[in-house]
Amino acid sequence: MAINLREIALKEEKLVSGHRLCAGCGASIIVRMVLNAIDEPVVVANATGCLEVATTIFPFNAWNVPWIHSAFENAAATIAGVEAAYKALKRKGEIDREIRFISFAGDGGTYDIGLQALSGAIERGHRAVFICYNNEAYMNTGIQRSGATPRGAFTTTSPAGKAIPGKPQKRKNLTEMMVANGAKYVAQASPSHWRDLMEKVKKAVNTDGPAFLNIYSTCPRGWRTPDNSAISIARLAVETGVWPLYEVENGKYKINYKPPKGFKPVEEFLKVQGRFAHLLKPENAHILEEFKKDIEEEWKRLLSMEEATNK
Ligand SMILES: Cc1ncc(C[n+]2csc(CCOP(=O)(O)OP(=O)(O)O)c2C)c(N)n1
Ligand code: SF4
Numbered sequence: 200m201a202i203n204l205r206e207i208a209l210k211e212e213k214l215v216s217g218h219r220l221c222a223g224c225g226a227s228i229i230v231r232m233v234l235n236a237i238d239e240p241v242v243v244a245n246a247t248g249c250l251e252v253a254t255t256i257f258p259f260n261a262w263n264v265p266w267i268h269s270a271f272e273n274a275a276a277t278i279a280g281v282e283a284a285y286k287a288l289k290r291k292g293e294i295d296r297e298i299r300f301i302s303f304a305g306d307g308g309t310y311d312i313g314l315q316a317l318s319g320a321i322e323r324g325h326r327a328v329f330i331c332y333n334n335e336a337y338m339n340t341g342i343q344r345s346g347a348t349p350r351g352a353f354t355t356t357s358p359a360g361k362a363i364p365g366k367p368q369k370r371k372n373l374t375e376m377m378v379a380n381g382a383k384y385v386a387q388a389s390p391s392h393w394r395d396l397m398e399k400v401k402k403a404v405n406t407d408g409p410a411f412l413n414i415y416s417t418c419p420r421g422w423r424t425p426d427n428s429a430i431s432i433a434r435l436a437v438e439t440g441v442w443p444l445y446e447v448e449n450g451k452y453k454i455n456y457k458p459p460k461g462f463k464p465v466e467e468f469l470k471v472q473g474r475f476a477h478l479l480k481p482e483n484a485h486i487l488e489e490f491k492k493d494i495e496e497e498w499k500r501l502l503s504m505e506e507a508t509n510k
Contacts, residue, residue: 202397207235211263218254218261223426225416225433226250226332228390230303233330233414234264236397237404241299242281243267246274246308249339249418250332274302275317279325299404300327305416306347307337310373321380321409328403328410329382331373334418342421346371349441350493351486352474354421359477364486369493374413378447383408386446389415391434395444395455402448415442423473435468440494443501452505462498465491 213234220227226249234241242265245251251268254261269277278300288294304313309331317329336354337343344354350369353359357366377385384406388396396414403410415436417429424432436442440462444455469475469487478487 202236202394202401207397210235213241213263214254215261215263217259219256220249220253221418221420221426223417223419223424223429224249224253225334225390225418225429226305227254228429229330229332229396229414229416232390232393232396233301233400233412236400237299239297239299239404240264241301242278244269244274244277244281244300244302246302246304246313247271247339248305248308248337249334250303250305252339269302271308272312273316274304274308274313275320275327275329278302278327278329279316279320279323282325282327300325301330301404302327303330303332305338306331306333306335306373307343307345309333309413310346310371314373317411318376318380321377321382321411324408326406326408328400328406328412329377330412330414332414332416334416334421335370336418336421338418338421347373349490351478351483351490353423353477354474359483364477364483365475369489372497374411377411377413378450381409382411384410384446384448385413386411387413387415387442387444389433389437389442389444391430391437392444392456399446402446421474423476424471428471432468432471435463435471438463439465439468440498441465441468443498445501445505451508452501453509454501454505462494465494 214230244267246269282300335347342355344357344366347370348366351365353365359365386399388399415433417432419426446453
């Protein structure tokens with residue numbers, strides 16, 4: 200299971216350069232890490248969204264693996280169908296290779312419009328890895344809020360102003376929904392902690408059943424952040440408790456990062472992003488307090504789940 204950086208560096212890239220994702224987009228970094236962590240041949244289904252449109256502008260294609268475009272709502276159904284066909288061919292003795300199946304979708308395609316297909320695929324027990332590259336809004340169509348958008352964030356459909364201070368609701372806890380849905384392996388990861396991320400990918404593809412990875416994906420355009428900050432901001436999200444790294448294997452919780460000296464102040468994460476600039480103004484102090492409370496409650500919950508499931 201160990202990750203060897205030299206071996207990874209020598210591997211052929213499976214998402215090649217020349218795609219048109221924005222400079223500093225987290226999505227391409229994540230896809231390269233995911234695909235480089237897998238040794239077996241891979242088939243990918245990819246929902247509509249930034250990753251899909253920017254990597255497959257006709258007549259060009261940046262994917263070095265079999266790749267299927269799915270609608271915004273059904274990447275999980277697409278890969279479930281491919282996996283079912285593969286199993287049937289294996290049963291008939293027409294194929295004997297080990298192949299892995301992955302669907303990639305943004306948070307819009309996972310938390311919201313793709314949730315039904317995802318939930319069904321997990322319930323039916325398809326052996327596939329469902330990956331959300333989570334940039335916390337509908338970026339491809341111009342930064343609209345999604346179920347993953349955190350409380351207080353500015354988006355074009357939750358603009359911060361006199362009427363509302365950014366998105367009023369806290370984000371949906373999709374990772375927990377996937378645990379409750381019965382996925383065999385569920386994890387949250389961040390590209391800032393690349394070894395942790397790649398080990399989780401290896402575990403996910405080797406799970407005999409559905410696996411779900413929720414991966415934090417910075418978006419310079421939607422988050423109003425500099426192009427060179429994808430990794431540093433993802434790291435701050437982990438170090439401030441905004442994006443806890445944890446995994447749930449057959450119902451057992453494991454927190455993968457516990458800050459040795461406690462979490463950094465969340466302001467360090469917020470102040471480097473234009474989407475949160477208004478939260479640091481005195482008139483929005485109450486939203487900032489709620490934001491902090493959301494983090495504390497989730498952390499407490501995770502600690503107690505870890506304790507309860509490892510007795
Ligand atoms: C059924 C349907 N509704 C709306 C759209 C328009 N649409 C295309 S991409 C997109 C947003 C995708 O957001 P997300 O899944 O979060 O991926 P991102 O673009 O942020 O990477 C929308 C609304 C669509 N293609 N299909
Ligand atoms: S808008 Fe955001 S998610 Fe889309 S390509 Fe640009 S940086 Fe990536």
